[in-house]
Amino acid sequence: MGRPTKENSLTPQDVIAAAIACLDREGESALGVNRVARELGIKPPAIYKHLDGNAALRRAVALSIWQQYAAWCRQRLNGVNSPCEMLKVGGHATREFARSYPPRYRVMMQFQLYSEDTVAAPLIRETLDFMRRVLQSYDLSEAKLIDAMRMVNAAINGFIAVEQAGLLTLERSTDASFEVMLDALIVAIQHIRDASVE
Amino acid sequence: MGRPTKENSLTPQDVIAAAIACLDREGESALGVNRVARELGIKPPAIYKHLDGNAALRRAVALSIWQQYAAWCRQRLNGVNSPCEMLKVGGHATREFARSYPPRYRVMMQFQLYSEDTVAAPLIRETLDFMRRVLQSYDLSEAKLIDAMRMVNAAINGFIAVEQAGLLTLERSTDASFEVMLDALIVAIQHIRDASVE
DNA sequence: CTAAATTAGTTAACTTAATTAACTAAATCT
DNA sequence: AGATTTAGTTAATTAAGTTAACTAATTTAG
Numbered sequence: 001m002g003r004p005t006k007e008n009s010l011t012p013q014d015v016i017a018a019a020i021a022c023l024d025r026e027g028e029s030a031l032g033v034n035r036v037a038r039e040l041g042i043k044p045p046a047i048y049k050h051l052d053g054n055a056a057l058r059r060a061v062a063l064s065i066w067q068q069y070a071a072w073c074r075q076r077l078n079g080v081n082s083p084c085e086m087l088k089v090g091g092h093a094t095r096e097f098a099r100s101y102p103p104r105y106r107v108m109m110q111f112q113l114y115s116e117d118t119v120a121a122p123l124i125r126e127t128l129d130f131m132r133r134v135l136q137s138y139d140l141s142e143a144k145l146i147d148a149m150r151m152v153n154a155a156i157n158g159f160i161a162v163e164q165a166g167l168l169t170l171e172r173s174t175d176a177s178f179e180v181m182l183d184a185l186i187v188a189i190q191h192i193r194d195a196s197v198e
Numbered sequence: 199m200g201r202p203t204k205e206n207s208l209t210p211q212d213v214i215a216a217a218i219a220c221l222d223r224e225g226e227s228a229l230g231v232n233r234v235a236r237e238l239g240i241k242p243p244a245i246y247k248h249l250d251g252n253a254a255l256r257r258a259v260a261l262s263i264w265q266q267y268a269a270w271c272r273q274r275l276n277g278v279n280s281p282c283e284m285l286k287v288g289g290h291a292t293r294e295f296a297r298s299y300p301p302r303y304r305v306m307m308q309f310q311l312y313s314e315d316t317v318a319a320p321l322i323r324e325t326l327d328f329m330r331r332v333l334q335s336y337d338l339s340e341a342k343l344i345d346a347m348r349m350v351n352a353a354i355n356g357f358i359a360v361e362q363a364g365l366l367t368l369e370r371s372t373d374a375s376f377e378v379m380l381d382a383l384i385v386a387i388q389h390i391r392d393a394s395v396e
Numbered sequence: 397c398t399a400a401a402t403t404a405g406t407t408a409a410c411t412t413a414a415t416t417a418a419c420t421a422a423a424t425c426t
Numbered sequence: 427a428g429a430t431t432t433a434g435t436t437a438a439t440t441a442a443g444t445t446a447a448c449t450a451a452t453t454t455a456g
Contacts, residue, residue, distance in 0.1 A: 009423095009433055034413050044414075046434050054414065113364045124365065146370040147378040150360070151353065154379065158356020159348065166311045167322065172344040180345040180390060181352065187389040188382035195381070207404055232442050242443075244405050252443065 010040065012050045012060065019061050023103045031058060031107070062111035063120060065104045070127040072097050077130065083137040084186055090131065091156045091182050098160045105164070109157065128153065140193050148189045155185055208238065210248045210258065217259050221301045229256060229305070260309035261318060263302045268325040270295050275328065281335040282384055288329065289354045289380045296358045303362070307355065326351065338391050346387045353383055 018039045022030035030036075033054050037044040051057050076093040080086050098105035113120055128149070135148050159178060168174050216237045220228035228234075231252050235242040249255050274291040278284050296303035311318055326347070333346050357376060366372050 032413065033415085042433090043435065045416080045436085048415080049433055109359070109363070111363070113367075115364065115367050121367070125367075143370055143374075144378075146368050147375045150357065150366065150372075150375045151379045151382060154356035154360055155349065155353040156356070158352035158354070158359065161307070161359060162348070162352055162355065165307070165309070166313065168348065169311075169313050169319070169323075170344050172341055174348075176341075177345045177348045180342075180393075181349045183393070184349060184386035184389050188386040191382050191385040192378060195378075230442065231444085240404090241406065243407085243445080246444080247404055 010042070010046075010050060015040065015047060015050045015057070016060050016064050019057060020064065020104065023061065023107065024101060027103050028106060031061060033057060058107070059111075059120075062107055063123060065108045066111070066120075066123055066127055068104070069094075069097055069108060070123075073127075073130065083134050086130075086134045087152065087186065088182050090134070091152075091178070091185075094156055095160050095163075095178060098164060102164055105160065109161065135189065138189055138193055140189075141197075143197075144192050144195075148192050151188065151192070152185055155181060208240070208248060213238065213245060213248045213255070214258050214262050217255055218262065218302065221259065221305065222299060225301050226304060229259065231255060256305070257309075257318075260305050261321060263306045264309070264318075264321055264325055266302070267292075267295055267306060268321075271325075271328065281332050284328075284332045285350065285384060286380050288332065289350075289376070289383075292354055293358050293361075293376060296362060300362055303358070307359065333387065336387055336391055338387075339395075341395075342390050346390050349386065349390070350383055353379060 015036060019031055019036045022035050022039050026035075033047045034044045036057065037047050047053075047057070051060055073090060073093045077086060077089055080089050111120070113124060115121060131149050131152065132145065135145050135152075138145075138148070140148060159181060162168060163174055168177075213234060217229060217234045220233050220237050224233075231245045232242045234255065235245050245251075245255070249258055271288060271291045274294075275284060275287055278287050309318070311322060313319060329347050329350065330343065333343050333350075336343075336346070338346060357379060360366060361372055366375075
């Protein structure tokens with residue numbers, strides 16, 4: 001039985017969307033050519049007409065999620081102007097994204113970036129660039145700005161990773177701990193600014 | 199071809215050690231029953247006499263790595279007494295462990311802890327308990343102590359995760375950024391201590 | 397000291413996933 | 427209308443995980 005009409009035929013975007021649907025419903029192990037083909041009602045080899053195998057599928061999904069995350073943050077940061085507020089809103093936006101779509105967050109974070117990667121590198125750099133703009137208002141030297149970016153990024157994503165791994169079992173609200181951390185990070189940034197360069 | 203003498207027969211520990219050897223040499227994808235059986239010179243089904251399949255193997259490996267990490271940190275912290283130094287030494291020890299054995303670090307961190315887990319939970323809790331002892335000398339209330347633990351843990355492990363994902367590509371020494379972060383965290387802890395409880 | 401019971405391994409067979417190759421027929425282009 | 431493209435197909439290969447049935451060396455009990 002041949003192929004359906006062209007209008008009904010799939011695009012790489014359709015495949016990626018189906019993969020993300022599987023991912024959301026069944027977790028990372030569902031992110032495979034066979035599972036996604038079943039989701040789309042086609043046979044596994046047909047996937048190869050749109051994306052070159054499992055690795056390419058994973059990569060395309062990760063890039064798509066990075067874009068979703070960028071849009072998610074952009075929307076929430078719209079209209080926020082004070083650097084301190086931007087940092088907090090950005091932190092909450094990231095955590096909210098991770099809590100809304102845990103498997104997407106995991107795939108996004110596990111994505112291995114190779115510096116030669118001419119598609120992924122600019123996308124991810126751009127996504128993180130808003131943080132640079134936020135921190136720029138703290139009037140830091142270039143090296144200190146990078147240090148601050150790395151710290152904030154590490155703390156926020158590290159918190160979320162630990163939280164999602166189920167390692168925050170102590171008797172204390174994780175929401176409150178996160179809020180306290182964001183405040184403490186702002187103080188830490190100021191410390192980096194004021195520290196003498198050794 | 200029956201079985202070898204009992205003295206030559208394998209133990210679960212042997213299987214775990216072989217699995218970690220595969221992991222170190224070939225990365226996470228080598229962490230499977232078949233690959234490990236080949237490493238040991240036996241057939242895949244024989245693994246099941248020692249560990250109940252792939253999931254159990256992964257779990258046992260993760261727990262073993264947690265223990266190695268605990269020993270690694272204990273050794274480096276031996277003799278260090280000032281809380282500030284302990285925090286820094288602990289941070290460096292963790293990063294050094296991750297850089298020495300990247301796949302082990304990844305497996306350890308990806309290990310999903312379920313609170314019902316009566317074997318893993320105490321082990322991991324105990325491993326992180328030294329941090330509690332360090333922070334206790336900062337004289338924090340219980341809630342603040344938990345907040346500080348979560349922040350320090352998040353920042354250190356987040357930094358390492360981002361570093362290992364290859365996302366630290368900017369023109370700035372990652373060693374220096376890490377050092378700056380540890381100093382800033384100490385200030386952040388003091389801020390948590392001094393902050394009024396809202 | 398022999399006979400029974402254990403048990404660490406085996407082989408054989410099944411399932412599922414990824415992948416490649418060869419094929420088919422609908423849609424498009426001249 | 428006929429040639430070409432191409433989105434799908436089926437068939438076959440490889441590899442991993444798993445289960446079941448078997449085997450023979452070791453241990454243990456009588």
